[in-house]
Amino acid sequence: MERQKRIALIAHDNKKDDLLDWVKENKDILSKHFLCGTGTTAKIISEGVDLPVRAFKSGPLGGDQQIGARIVEGNIDMMIFFWDPLEAQPHDPDVKALLRIAVLYDIPVAHNRSSASFILSSPYMERDYEREIILGFTQVDDSK
DSSP states (O other): OOSSOEEEEEEOGGGHHHHHHHHHHTHHHHTTSEEEEOHHHHHHHHHHHOOOEEEOOOGGGTHHHHHHHHHHHTOOOEEEEEOOTTSOOTTHHHHHHHHHHHHHTTOOEEOSHHHHHHHHTSGGGGSOOOOOOOOOSOOOOTTO
């Protein structure tokens, strides 16, 4: 993980305003990094804070899976995901898969304002960091 981080920003509908407020409070720090996010969240942040945010599809339309794929490829370093624990999500299996990938590929994940602020204020935000990818399986040779 290089000094300039690639940060995914995601929020469920009832948490989008909370994430936007947090991004506004941390705009100076976040402006030094590459930002991406799921559809509506990326649009709200880029318009509300005037920061470039690469938009993927909306979460229920595959955006969570797109971000998960970028994590696997090594193209996302951390995820700020303000999720709503009190609201059932129609794409809950996708959310769980995304969180599983984040753990397997050892990327920091924040689920609320305090954890996001702790991550952003970490000394690791200003330097390189070597992740430890958890791969508890053996690769099968299908060529035979």
